[in-house]
Amino acid sequence: MADEREPPLPAESLQYPFCAVVGSDDMALALILTTISPEVGGVLVRGEKGTAKSTIVRALAAVLPPIDVIAGDAFSTAPALSPDPSVEVETRPVRLVELPVGATEDRVLGSIQLEKALSSGVTEYEPGLLARAHRGILYVDEVNLLHDHLVDLLLDAAAMGRSTVERDGISFSHAARFVLVGTMNPEEGELRPQLLDRFGLTVEVAAPRDPAVRVEVVRRRLAYDADPAAFVARYDEEQRALTDRIRAAQQRVAAVELTDAALLAIAEVCAAFDVDGMRADIVTARTAVAHAAWHGRTSVTREDIRAAARLALPHRRRRTPFDAPGLDEDRLDEVLGEDDPEPDGPPDGGPEGGGTEGGGTDGGGTDGSGTEGQSGDGGFETGASAPSSTTGGAAPGGTVAAGTPYRPRLLTVRGTGRGEAGKRSRALTETGRSVGSSHGTRGPVDLVATLLAAAPHQHARGRTAGRLLLRGADLRVATREGREANLVLFCVDASGSMAARRRMEQVKTAILSLLLDAYQRRDKVGLVTFGGDGADLALPPTGSVDIAAARLDQLPAGGRTPLAEGLLEAARVLEVERVRDPRRRPLLVVVTDGRATAGKDAVARSRQAARVLANAGVQSVVVDCESGAMRLGLAGVLAEHLGAEHLAVAEVSAEALAGVARDGRAA
Structure with a gap:
């Protein structure tokens, strides 16, 4: 059979071979199955950094059978769908299209050229990434960091096989059948369960623990870096065999x-x-x-x-x-x-189930990748162990566990931000209600504002009658107000005054409830604890609230109360995050009874630390954990120095707040 591949690429652009990836067997199997039957719905790959997620996805396209397309067609249309039987046909490799995390909706779906549509009445569609990915692979690295509405668009297109642009009375639709592959590091935040469900398959990958496997990972990677062309050539026969096996499976699947x-x-x-x-x-x-x-x-x-x-x-x-x-x-x-009895052999001369066919049989991974497991059929099936996270119930080490989380009241940052789209504080975002317009060419056009901008210039442009004369400078796009995600930093008192079992359970339940709320609102979270002699950054700001919940379960209590140290550590963390992520506004949640007992002049130093945060403009909430008949009210004093909202821990619950409001109306 004639080789249908393109001429060899230069050494510096050679992709690491799919068959050379060691040990990511579940991942390799999932990718291959969804290319055999794209109706499966794509693959989500979850794993820590350095586990070859991106390497193996980028290597996939090279082992897929090439496709026939109409020459010069922007949508990779199959020649069989053309009404012209004499259309020119070209054979090319399957495309791997990468979607950047910062992509806009216009970049993904494509857009109408607004200036041409408004000025000349000609509707001209500019294809987006979905059009380019048709009949190929659409790869989204760090898919958990992609805006939710873009993930929805991708999954809808993958499920329906079509992409539709409808904007300002203009509609355009085209085929968009592709294999969607998303990779993510769970430590950076989770996808919502509704979005998780839309991915057909998911796999967990982790670095191998077997030293021999790790050695093989490093050996292969060094060999590839030293001479990419020679390394790729070494796996050429296996790659071709894998391509033939995938082609045979694609032809067989319908039967x-x-x-x-x-x-x-x-x-x-x-x-x-x-x-x-x-x-x-x-x-x-x-x-x-x-x-x-x-x-x-x-x-x-x-x-x-x-x-x-x-x-x-x-x-x-x-x-x-x-x-x-x-x-x-x-x-x-x-x-x-x-199990069913195994057949004597594959029908119609198909590939055998075992052996090295298809690659991925050696166990391990590239770039520190791979999952340990037992080899299975076709060298792709191994058991990948999933990371665990701790939730309610009995906590480890004798610490007190949180109770069942409840719906908390909404805590927001005052003013209007410009951060990443979320569901907490008011902000100017790409979605939401229209509150004005601005000059630009990207985003939903504000037709009225565009016409008003063009109207004063019609005489100068020579208009006498008929069509309105528009220029690019007239275009106005809508300014929208929605909600943004924030950084919610918890500063939690872990001193002896908090050690009473009932109090600590109440505190942990309140924080767990706020963490679940932060997850639903797409916030980043961090955790600072203070107790004994100082403060500790228990969890640097992250999008992974399940890790924060696990750290919360492990939180002990005891010793004196270094309140000043806790507040200063929170101020330090927020200053670092302000530089790292300046658009994301912070909300500091201080959970304490307000006592300050560690070190000389503990009370004065804690108040001074509170004023540092207040002067920096940090919006704070003090959750007061003091209980009992005799109360000192120190958390309320702390809230005054912070310029913070003051809440009793029982008032964190939205239901409790509604009950107080009902009681007030009844009185």
Whole structure:
């Protein structure tokens, strides 16, 4: 068979080979299955930094069979769809299109050239990244940092297979069938469960713990860096074999039989793991069919269902960000029962299930990548262990655990910001209600403002009658007011005065509730604790509230109360974050009874530290943890020096606040 690949690339642009990646077997399997059957719905890869997530995704395109397109077509249209049978055809590799985190909606969907549309009445569409990704791969690194509305757009397009631009009375639609791959580091924040569910498959990757595997990772990476061309050439035969196997599976997938018995087994598995909705059943079925085609089978077996469930269900079992991802494989085996007998061999001369075909068989990873596991069929199936997060219940080390979180009252930063879109404080954002307009060419056009800007110049432009004469300088885009995400920094008293079991449980429950609220509002969170002799940054500002919840569970209490040190540490952290992320406005939540007992002049120093924060313009809330009949009111005094809102810990609950309001009206 003639080689359909493009001429060799220069050494400096050679991609690390897919087959050379060691040990990321679940990830490799998930990527291959969704390219065999794009209807699966894409792959989300979760893992710590340095686990070859980006390396293997970028290497995927090189092993996919090339496609035929209409020459010069911006939408990669298949020649079979052209009404002209004599259309010129070109064969090219599958595209990998990368979507930057800072991309705008216009860049993703494409846009209408507004100036030409308004001035000449010609509607001309400028294709976006979705058009370029049609029949290819759309890769979003750090997808958890992408704006939620953009993630929604991507997932909708991936599910529907079309992208539609509707703006200012103009509508345009085009095909957009692509494999969506997102990678993320959970430490930087989670995706909302609603968005998680829209990804077909998910995998967890972690660095290998076996020293021999790590050695192989380093050896391969050094060999690639030293001579990329020679390294890539060494894997050329395996890469070509993998391409042939994927091509065969793509051709076979439509003929794979999904029996009623297999559908019943899938339904039993999804019901046993208590997943919401029916998407899990549909995705598991499609994945099982793709897995059967990958292994050369003509009907779905229990092994195919098991492999599909391991990839399609773990992320659909998470109800809150504090739930650990993962799947109980013993429970899965119990539900599925005995495996079907293995066929004697693949039909129609298809590939065998084992061996080194398809790469990824050596275990390990590149750039410090890979997950330890047992080798499976086709060298792709290993058990990847999921990171755990701690939630309520018994806390470790004898510390007091938080109770069940509740809906807290909304705490906001005063004024109008310009930060990242979220759901907490008022801000000028890309979405929301229109509050004005400004000169520009990107964003929703403000038609009335554009016409008003052009009107005074019509005589000078020579207009006598008919069409309004517009120029680029006339264009105005809408200024919108919505909500932004903030940095919520908790400064928590962990001294002996907080050690009473009932008080600490109440405090932890309040903070856990605020953390869940911060997750839903897309905030970053940080945690400073103070007790004994000083203060500690227990968690630097992050988007991962589940890590903050785990640190909260481990929070002990005891010793004296270095309140001043805690406030000064909070001031230091906020100053660093102001430089690092200047658009994100902070909200400091100080959780304390207000006592200051550590060091000389503890009270005076704490008040001075409070004034440092107030003078810096930091908006604060003091959550007062003092209880009992005899109260000193020191937290209220602290709130005065901070210029902060003062709340009793019981008033953090929105229900409690509503109850107080009802009582006041009744009186």
